[in-house]
Amino acid sequence: xxxxxxxxxxxxxxxxxxxxxxxxxxxxxxxxxxxxxxxxxxxxxxxxxxxxxxxxxxxxxxxxxxxxxxxxxxxxxxxxxxxxxxxx
Numbered sequence: 001x002x003x004x005x006x007x008x009x010x011x012x013x014x015x016x017x018x019x020x021x022x023x024x025x026x027x028x029x030x031x032x033x034x035x036x037x038x039x040x041x042x043x044x045x046x047x048x049x050x051x052x053x054x055x056x057x058x059x060x061x062x063x064x065x066x067x068x069x070x071x072x073x074x075x076x077x078x079x080x081x082x083x084x085x086x087x088x
Contacts, residue, residue: 001059001060002057002058002059002086003057003058003059003060004055004056004057004058005052005054005055005056005057005058006054006055007054008051008052008053008054009032009051009052009053009056010049010050010051010052011030011032011034011040011049011050011051011052012047012048012049012050013048013049013050014048015029015068015070016070016071016073017047017048017049019068019070019075019078022078026079027075027077027078027079028078028079028080028081029078029079029080029081030081030083031080031081031082031083032052032058032082032083032084032085033082033084034050038052038085039052039053040052056085057085057086058083058084058085058086059083059084059086060081060082060083061082061083061084062080062081062082063079063080063081063082064079064080064082065077065078065079065080066078066080
């Protein structure tokens with residue numbers, strides 16, 4: 001499944017920051033594995049946020065359910081969608 005991101009793509013480099021922006025009852029994360037050749041702008045030391053360029057296409061390469069433990073918090077049944085940049 002492919003999808004186009006028309007806006008700038010905002011990603012957090014820390015999973016605990018990303019989880020703060022999910023629905024606590026039904027958390028969903030999109031995971032993108034960055035490589036050195038992928039353009040990304042690091043913009044925020046507080047949120048560990050990076051921006052990807054507009055108008056990129058992504059494909060979902062894997063869907064899974066995970067339990068994620070961070071310090072004293074446990075996030076159960078997190079839907080994790082692993083995505084990769086799609087080029088034609």
